[in-house]
Amino acid sequence: MTARARLVLFLVAAVVVAAFFTDACAHLPTFGTPDHPYGDRAVAAALAHRTANVVSSVNFDIRAFDTLGEESILFGTVLGATLLLCRAHDERRRRARAESVMPTTRLFGTVLLPVALVVGVYIVAHGQLSPGGGFQGGVILATALHLAYVAADYRALKRLRPLTALDVADSLAAASYSLIGLAGLVAGGAFLENVLPLGTFNTLTSGGTVPVLNAAVGVEVACGLIALLAHFLSQAVELTESDRHENGDA
16 A cells, blocks of 8 residues: 555544544533533442442443453454564574572562462452452552562563463453353343343442453453563563574574
């Protein structure tokens, strides 16, 4: 495609998007009024579905289809980075060297790692009850695991990080979100419609499919970020150019 054709395609798409955006803005509630229809409807829907955290109810119930797109974007990003950062034919893998760490840093990382893991699991599991959820908890879990790199070295992180299993878990978690949506469709409702019992309000089992989707996103985000950082760290620590290339023969 020529530069002129790309410019024309962009201008046409920009005009269409601008038209829809302008029409949407024209139907927004007047700014500065006490009337907040979206907030009122979101709170009512969250209470009806027995989800104490309105934000999680919006993300994984009212607009669960949009959240599926956000999760797919992250999954595609990890997949693309994995393909781009794989070992090239002119690179070889070297053994990571042992690194010296200050005793205070080692103690800090060793103590904080299990605490951060517990906090991450708690944030994911209680996302339908309190602030947090799958995205936030997944980031905390991924960060917690990399405290091993801070407390020890890359070799310790690699021993704690079963990359193959994490890749499989990432794919299964991403697919499970769509499968839960299909369950609602098969049950005679709509895609991603709640098909589980709502439970008792303000308890761990309340919210229907919200905690299940929350857990799927938490696993996908945690495994995806760990895999993404694994490839970046591998490029920085383990991979080097081949001897032939280093000697100037190529």
